[in-house]
Amino acid sequence: MLKKTKDREERFNEEYPILFPIIYRVSYRITGDEAISEDLCHEAFIKYYERHEPLPDINQAKYWLIRVVKNMSLNYEKKRMREKNAVSKLEKITPQYMESTEKEVLKEETKIVVQEALDKLPYKLRVVLVFKEYAQLNYKEIGAILGISEGNVKVRIFRARERLEKILKEESAYVSEG
Amino acid sequence: MCPKDEIISAYVDGEVETPWTEKLKAHFSECAKCKARLKELQSMSQLLKHDKEPDFKPALNRVYKRIYFHSSEKSLGSGRQQEKELPFWKRRVHIPMPAAVMLSVVLFILFASFFFFMGQNNTQMANKGQELYNTQPIQVTVPIEGLEAKDLEVLLKLLNNKDFSQEVLMELPEDSQFTVFGEPEFGDCAIDK
Ligand SMILES: [Zn+2]
Numbered sequence: 001m002l003k004k005t006k007d008r009e010e011r012f013n014e015e016y017p018i019l020f021p022i023i024y025r026v027s028y029r030i031t032g033d034e035a036i037s038e039d040l041c042h043e044a045f046i047k048y049y050e051r052h053e054p055l056p057d058i059n060q061a062k063y064w065l066i067r068v069v070k071n072m073s074l075n076y077e078k079k080r081m082r083e084k085n086a087v088s089k090l091e092k093i094t095p096q097y098m099e100s101t102e103k104e105v106l107k108e109e110t111k112i113v114v115q116e117a118l119d120k121l122p123y124k125l126r127v128v129l130v131f132k133e134y135a136q137l138n139y140k141e142i143g144a145i146l147g148i149s150e151g152n153v154k155v156r157i158f159r160a161r162e163r164l165e166k167i168l169k170e171e172s173a174y175v176s177e178g
Numbered sequence: 179m180c181p182k183d184e185i186i187s188a189y190v191d192g193e194v195e196t197p198w199t200e201k202l203k204a205h206f207s208e209c210a211k212c213k214a215r216l217k218e219l220q221s222m223s224q225l226l227k228h229d230k231e232p233d234f235k236p237a238l239n240r241v242y243k244r245i246y247f248h249s250s251e252k253s254l255g256s257g258r259q260q261e262k263e264l265p266f267w268k269r270r271v272h273i274p275m276p277a278a279v280m281l282s283v284v285l286f287i288l289f290a291s292f293f294f295f296m297g298q299n300n301t302q303m304a305n306k307g308q309e310l311y312n313t314q315p316i317q318v319t320v321p322i323e324g325l326e327a328k329d330l331e332v333l334l335k336l337l338n339n340k341d342f343s344q345e346v347l348m349e350l351p352e353d354s355q356f357t358v359f360g361e362p363e364f365g366d367c368a369i370d371k
Contacts, residue, residue: 016242024234038237042244049245114229132191133226139193150193158187161222168222 012049015058020045022135023065029130030073031080032119040076044068066135067145070127077123117167125160132157180212181205183219190219 023044027037044065055061118126131142139153146153181189181202188194189202206213 017238020238020241021234024237025231028232034232034237038241041237042241045241045245046248049249114226118226129226133223139188139191154184154188154193157191158184161187161219162183165218165222 008054011054015061016045018058019062019065022062023069025134026066026130027069027073029115029118029134030070030127031076032115036076040069040072043072062135063141063145066131066137070145073127074123113168113171117164117171120167121160121163125156125163128153128156129160129164180209183215186212186216187219189216190223 024041027040131137139150142153143150
């Protein structure tokens, strides 16, 4: 028993520095929020740490963690959508007040244009693209994690790219106009 | 015939099967339109990949600490850590069976003397109220080792006969051990590092 826990701890200490940057990156790209990403990672790694059945290798651990983060991020996404709806309602009430200040903020934040564009992607498309570009997963692996076919992954990734192109074009036009 | 955008996107990801990869390559070399589309999708992929990101290292360290902390709070952790972090009412205390029996005896006697005390009080409160605070407490010391039900009866009788017995000391056996059960394996391993 003692040996078992020791092995597990050793393995965790080996895997953690390799897995954390990947899981954090995926969390950040899905949620667009550093603090929430940290919380998601915390939850996911605790779950991983407390798992009774060890996973066969580090790759399986990676898939498992990515799946956990993805499931948890959905709750956050729902909350975010509610808040977003509330904000847009507020904007409708006070449009003149918001406009000028918001434009100034946008001009200063051209650096984070990519993440903002990602945030605007529908969740389903965003997750697939993030898995591809930031977790370096192939279509087969993404399909396995999400429980969809490879063909479906291919379609979603393409749609995500198409949408992202559009968003980025709109955004850059908006910034250069302003 | 030009491939669909979807195929070009899959090509960017290296997800097109071998006979088709060559065909696509050949097509890109002769079709400017598709080649331009390929470049667009490739540069978008690069844009995402090389986008600046927050530094993960502080988060990595914080989360590691939180996980270690969490595990030491749980059963895996050492008793020392546990005591420090949990409020006293949440701390898990494992009391060995004989100690638990002794504890209940002590509690029983305290209750008994309390009610006895109250009973005395109620009837005599009016005239004795003042004296109550001046009365010297009677100290009863009971060695609990080998205590039997019979002895307990004697003790209670003794308490009953005295006017005020506010203090009862129970002596526990010399070898009583109030240790935490369960080996704090994991926490100790971690501390060694
Ligand atoms: Zn073509």
